[in-house]
Amino acid sequence: MIDKPDPISISAADIEEIRNLFLRQAAGETAQDIRVIESVLARTPPGQPDPVNFVARAYRFWGREAVIDHFRTVFKGTWRFEPDEDEIRILPLGPDTAHIYAPTRITVGAAGEESATYNFLVNEIAIRTAEGWRISAIVPVPAQ
Numbered sequence: 001m002i003d004k005p006d007p008i009s010i011s012a013a014d015i016e017e018i019r020n021l022f023l024r025q026a027a028g029e030t031a032q033d034i035r036v037i038e039s040v041l042a043r044t045p046p047g048q049p050d051p052v053n054f055v056a057r058a059y060r061f062w063g064r065e066a067v068i069d070h071f072r073t074v075f076k077g078t079w080r081f082e083p084d085e086d087e088i089r090i091l092p093l094g095p096d097t098a099h100i101y102a103p104t105r106i107t108v109g110a111a112g113e114e115s116a117t118y119n120f121l122v123n124e125i126a127i128r129t130a131e132g133w134r135i136s137a138i139v140p141v142p143a144q
Contacts, residue, residue, distance in 0.1 A: 010092045018090050018126045018133050022083070022100050025135060029071070029081035037071045042127055042134035051127065051136040067138070078109035083122065096128035103143065119143040 021040055028036025041052050041064050052064040061067045083102040091099040104122045109115025125137040 008092050008094055010095060010098060014098070014128075014133065015090045018098050018100060019088060021126060021133050021135065022088065022102065022124065023085070026081045026083050026104075029079060032075040032079055034068065034072055034075065038068060040135050041067060042129055042136045043131065045130075053136075054138040056140050057142060074108065077111040077113065078107055078115035080105075080107040080117075082106070090126075093125075098126045098133075100124040100126055104140070106140070 024036060025040045028040065043064065044050055050063045052067050054061040054067045054070060059070075061070045081104060083104040087101075087103045089101040091101065093099055100123070102122045102124075104120050105117055106120055107115050107117040119142070120140040121143050123137075123139045123141065124135055126133045127136045
């Protein structure tokens with residue numbers, strides 16, 4: 001009998017690349033750098049469905065450009081994204097897909113208004129693309 005590779009596994013190097021991608025995203029969000037957001041989100045070849053989405057309790061954005069536009073809007077005010085780096089978990093879902101889990105403090109405030117900090121359990125999906133690992137889905141869940 002021939003051993004077949006585990007269809008769910010990804011390498012330790014993949015795990016590290018995904019973690020670094022997420023931390024780059026977090027730093028880019030806190031710096032309010034839209035170019036970083038553009039660089040971490042997945043792109044698809046022409047004719048392929050756009051896998052990028054951002055689903056939260058208050059809103060849903062479908063497609064890469066809609067998600068980027070959302071960040072352009074929130075970056076006009078206060079926005080800090082601070083994951084608990086010791087609690088980040090990368091869970092393989094397949095050879096080209098992984099789930100990122102990160103308890104995260106997010107500080108938000110409209111321009112000129114007082115900001116507030118909330119705790120979220122951020123869930124993201126990373127996919128392997130021709131450009132390397134990229135973020136496909138962002139789902140922040142409010143924590144208590």
